[in-house]
Amino acid sequence: AQSVTQPDIHITVSEGASLELRCNYSYGATPYLFWYVQSPGQGLQLLLKYFSGDTLVQGIKGFEAEFKRSQSSFNLRKPSVHWSDAAEYFCAVTYDKVIFGPGTSLSVIP
Amino acid sequence: SQTIHQWPATLVQPVGSPLSLECTVEGTSNPNLYWYRQAAGRGLQLLFYSVGIGQISSEVPQNLSASRPQDRQFILSSKKLLLSDSGFYLCAWQGSPNEKLFFGSGTQLSVL
Helix, strand or coil, rough: CCCEEECCCCEEEECCCEECCCEEEEEECCCHHHHHEEEECEEEEEEEEEEECEEECCCCCEEEEEEEHHCCCEEECCCCEEEEEHHEEEEEEECCCCEECCCEEEEEEC | CCCEEEECCEEEECCCCCCCEEEEEECCCCCEEEEEECCCCCCCEEEEEECCCCCCECCCCCCEEEEEECCEEEEEEEEEHHHHHHHEEEEEEECCCCCCCCEECCEEEEEE
16 A cells, blocks of 8 residues: 655754655655645645656755655755744655655754 | 635534535646545545546545535535544645645534
């Protein structure tokens, strides 16, 4: 069965520190891959997506993600976190349908 | 431009009562349509998706059902609500698999 895992339920980082959020998917073929962010009380916003080509993709708000086929991973990164990045982050994959990971809650310490 | 309407925004229903949540999409044709339930710490749980009129795929055995009577209308229903049906329900549409999802504003359902 198709599934998406985000091993870290909650992460706390200091403002200005680097960030990496993990995402793994389980299925044979490479799906379309997405990262969404949900700020408190807000809807989901697309950060970036990957479906072919360069395995390092750039998104909005200074985020990037790297697709690694050998590891079935699509980890999200940001070199320097801002306090406004505190939010819930969801990895999602599409095969015939869109399924989401459980999310990672990010807290930022000033 | 494309828009998605979902209503009602909030709903309080007694256990055993029926449910009908409606979602409509404008400005596109033949979208893929989705119903999700969002619970804290569990992300978005896919409930139903549809690739066309009358075509419904159910992902989780439960007390709910979905229908797509028109191309851009997606309805989530229940004949008898359970306490466990409480949650935040999101409708979404997607033009094609490599495109992002567009979400409705959600319905907060409380079953008492």
